[in-house]
Amino acid sequence: MDAEIQSFIKVWFVAITSLFYCYFLVQRIPTGLPRLVSLLPIIYLFITLPLSLTSFHLGAPTAFYLLWLGNFKLLLFSFNQCPLASNPPLPLLHFISIALLPIKTKTNLQPNSSSKNSKEQDSPHFKISGRALLVFGIKILLL
Numbered sequence: 001m002d003a004e005i006q007s008f009i010k011v012w013f014v015a016i017t018s019l020f021y022c023y024f025l026v027q028r029i030p031t032g033l034p035r036l037v038s039l040l041p042i043i044y045l046f047i048t049l050p051l052s053l054t055s056f057h058l059g060a061p062t063a064f065y066l067l068w069l070g071n072f073k074l075l076l077f078s079f080n081q082c083p084l085a086s087n088p089p090l091p092l093l094h095f096i097s098i099a100l101l102p103i104k105t106k107t108n109l110q111p112n113s114s115s116k117n118s119k120e121q122d123s124p125h126f127k128i129s130g131r132a133l134l135v136f137g138i139k140i141l142l143l
Contacts, residue, residue: 001055008058011049015066018042019096022074027089031080039078046070065100073099 022042029035046066053059077084083098083105084090090098097103 004053004055004058007052008055008062011052011062011066014049015046015070015100016096018045019099020092022077022099023092023095026077031078031085035080036075036078039074043071043074046074065102069102070100 019042022039026035026038026042029038050059050063050066053062073084076082077099084095089095098105
C-alpha cells in the first residue's frame with residue numbers, strides 16, 4: 001500500500017506541474033488549433049497517468065478527475081471557452097483547482113438590495129433562499 005500512495009502522489013504531482021505548463025506557456029499561444037496542438041501532450045499525459053494506479057479507491061477518482069474533467073476542461077481552454085479561459089486570467093491556484101477538481105465558478109452573484117442601512121450597503125449581502133437552507137439542513141443531518 002505504501003508504494004500505491006507514493007505512486008498516487010507522483011501522479012498528482014505530475015498533473016499539477018503539467019498545469020503549470022498550461023498556465024504559463026499555453027495561455028500565451030493563440031486560441032484554436034495552435035493551442036490545441038500544444039495541449040495534446042498534456043491530454044495524452046492525463047490519459048496515461050491513472051494507469052499507474054492499481055487501487056480502485058485511488059485510481060477511479062483520479063481517472064475521473066484527470067480523464068474526464070481535466071481533459072474536457074483543457075479542450076475547452078484550447079478554444080478559449082470557460083471555465084479556464086477568462087479575461088483577466090485566473091490566478092494560478094484557481095486555474096489548477098478548477099482544471100482538476102469538480103468545481104463550478106459562480107459569476108453572477110446578485111447583492112441583496114433590501115438592506116436600507118448605509119453601513120450594510122458597503123458590504124455585499126447575498127440572499128439565501130429557504131429551499132437552500134432546507135437542503136443544507138438535510139445534508140447536515142445526513143452527515
